[in-house]
Amino acid sequence: MIRVNPVQWVLLLLSCFFTNALGVYVGINIGTDVSSMPPASNVVTILKANQITHVRLYDADSHMLKALSNSRIEVMVSVTNEEVLGIGETPAKAASWISKNIVPYMPSTNITAIAVGSEVLTSVPHLGPVLVSAMNNLHKALVASNLNFQVKISTPQSMDIIPMPFPPSTATFNSSWNPTIYQLLQFLKNTNSYYMLNAYPYYGYANGHGIFPLDYALSRPMPSSKQIVDPNTLFHYDSMFDAMVDATYYSINALNFSGIQIVVTETGWPWFGGLNESDATLENAETFTNNLIRRVLNNSGPPSQPTMPINTYIYELFNEDKRPGHVSEKNWGVFFTNGSAIYPQSTFSRITGNSTVIFCVAIGGADQDKLEAGLNWACGQGQANCSPIQQGQRCYLPNTLLNHASYAYNDYYQRMQGVGGTCDFNGTATTTTVNPSYGSCIFTGSSNSSTGSEGLSPESPPTTASGPVSLFAGSMNLPISKVQILITAACLAVVMLW
DSSP states (O other), X not given: OOOOOHHHHHHHHXXXXXXXXXXXXXXXXXXXXXXXXXXXXXXXXHHHHTTOOEEEESSOOHHHHHHTTTSOOEEEEEEOHHHHHHHHHOHHHHHHHHHHHTGGGTTTSOEEEEEESSSHHHHSGGGHHHHHHHHHHHHHHHHHTTOTTTXXXXXXXXXXXXXXXXXXXXXXXXXXXXXXXXXXXXXXXXTTOOEEEEOOHHHHHHTTTTSSOHHHHTTOOOOGGGSEEOTTTOOEESXXXXXXXXXXXXXXXXXXXXXXXXXXEEEOOOSOOOTTOTTOOHHHHHHHHHHHHXXXXXXXXXXXXXXXXXXXEESOSBOOTTOOSSGGGGOOOSBOTTSOBSSTTOOHHHHSSOSSEEEEEEOTTOOHXXXXXXXXXXXXXXXXXXXXXXXXXXXXXXXXXXXXXXHHHHHHHHXXXXXXXXXXXXXXXXXXXXXXXXXXXXXXXXXXXXXXXXXXXXXXXXXXXOSOOOSSTTOOOOSOOHHHHHHHHHHHHHHHHO
């Protein structure tokens, strides 16, 4: 008979219940070119207060790593560009770097990744020949310390490494770097790591000379007639962010690699700029950030990779007022150094999904025919109240299938979940804690807490409902994955043995 002490027993049960809570996330970058940088302990207090669960550091600062101890925040540390050459040329320096910056802080500080350099191939190209060597040397040092399974290694690259990112389907990496990028992708594949991408729709729009609409750069929902269409695949893009990520997937595929996930290590929008930076405004920055986070947390990928979520780090926590360059370079922050939010109408914690309110929304990139069938079913047999998405009503605009399906799906889910209704709709829907409401269009939300009413509109859905519960007769998709079933079975087996 297996003997488990009470503490182990509680941890076992918690691991069973929360296995599915892990997944897509929005993190934040912490730059330090700040004239009044708060102490590390204050920074961590701000992170915790806003329920930020993932951070990226631009170095391996000991004060920050100590302050993050026992916070459970996942930490990406960085090898600076200045350190890449020595680590790439000398394995001993790589071992020393790991011994100094990783080993002493684990496991109390939850270091999960090392970013080797920053945009090396485009900003310091003379380091390109030793970049993958540096990654290999660091990986060998992690193996020697038995930390290679906990800590992944990659290197952030700029979109500039893809000369022609549109249309995404024909995008390829700069051919002069193909040998290095091939080695990089082979390393990521061999170590089960991910491609780190810095993607800035702000620069794509600002440097595009009016080619693309502002709504496209800000990830505002657009009607199908205004969406950007890839002429080769006919994929519709209503977000430059998605198009940039897809261009990178196609570039990776052009070198005959697949299955390497992309993590966006930097993206954002400046909230203040100079005389010639008219698009760097508070309104645009807030719109982009809110839309981006909602998009990331819908747990879907870009059109070519709909099942590959886009984990993303916002640039950045504070304004770095000491940075050189244009005025906008100093104004990318989400918070002031005292912890107050820069955006007046929203805070990071409200939109990062760490709440107790549950909504059901359509998945971006879902099959259009299935979306239309799901919408028709919800408004018909599913008995959802679809009057608000009729022409002239408060939720009609934006007039897109995705928006209308989200409203209908959510209304059905709130009415029927108490009697077995699910949020699936033949694989075109998912639950989220990000409130999809906008303007006067209010989505009702259920609460998974015992208090029950947080986030509900004045017209809360009834607790019981008549009519059918199954979405499609004979083809009901249960909201439980095979992995969850196996985990549950394993947990039950341990319970029985205990």
